[in-house]
Amino acid sequence: VLFYSYTKRFTALCHLVLGLGLALAPIGAYIAVTGVFNIVPLFYSFAVLFWVSGFDIIYALQDENFDREQKLHSIPALLGIKNALRLSVVLHVLSALCVILPLLFVQFSWVYYIGIAFFCAMLIYQHLLVKPTDISKVDRAFATTNGYASVIFAACFLIDTFLRTGLK
Template sequence: MVLGVGLSLAPIGAYLAVTGVFHLLPLFFSFAVFTWVSGFDILYALQDEEFDRDHHLKSIPVLLGRKNAMMVSNLLHLITALLVVCIGFVWLTSVWYTIGAFIFIGLLFYQHTLVKTDDISKVNLAFGTTNGIASVLFALFVILGLLI
C-alpha cells in the first residue's frame, strides 16, 4: 500500500503544476490511484508470501492469508471502479471518458480472473500486462475526452 500512497500523489502534483489551483478532481483521481495501485500491489505480493513469512515481513498476504489478501484487493478495485464512475458523473462527462472508464474497469476486474488462490502463476500477466494496458488506454481516453 506504500506504493499506492506514493503514486497517488501524482494526480495532485500534476494538476497543481499545470493549473496552479486546488480542485477536488485530482483528489478523487488520487484516491482512485491509491486504491488501484494498492489492489494490484497486493496481488503482486502474493508471489512473495513464502519469502515474507520466512523473513518475518508483515505483508498483507502474510498478515491476512492469500484468500483474504485477494478479497482486500477485490475490495480496493471495487472502490477504484466506483471512484472512476463518480469522476465521470461529476466532472468528466464526455463519451470518451465513459468508454475509457468501462475499458479500464473491465481490465481491472479481468486481472482478478487470472489470479486464483490456488494458482498465482498468472500474476505477472495480471500485474504488468493488464495494468499497463489499462492505464495507457484509460489515459488516452481521458485525454481524448478533454480535447474533443
C-alpha cells in the same frame, strides 16, 4: 516510492504506502499546472491509491512464503492468499468508484465512458486470472492488465479532454 521496501520491515500496510506515493501525482500535477485545488483530481489520486495498492497485493502473493520466512510484512503474509485477494477486490472496487465519481462534476464525452469501461474490465480480468489455488498468472494480471488499463484509460481521458475543451 516513499520508502515502500523499507516499510515491509514493520507494516503490512506497505502496499498502501506504495499506492500513496503514486497517488500524489494526479493532484500534484493538477495543482502545479493550474495553481488551484479542485476536487476532481482528488478522485484520480484516490483511484491511483486503491488501484496500485490492490495490484501490489496481487503481485506480493508470489512472495507470501518468503515474506513470512524473512519476517517481512505484507498483506498476503498477514492475511493469506485468499483474504489478500478479497482485500484487493475491495481496493479495486474503490478505485473503479473513484474513476466513476468525477462524472458527477464534469460532463465528459463518450470517450471517457469507454475509458472507464476498459479500466473496470481490466480490474475484473485481473481477478479472474489469479485464484487462491492458482497464482501462476500473477505476472499477466500484474504487468499486462495494468499496463493496458493505465495506457487506455489515460488515452481516453486525454482524448476526452481535447474533445471537450479543445485544449484551450
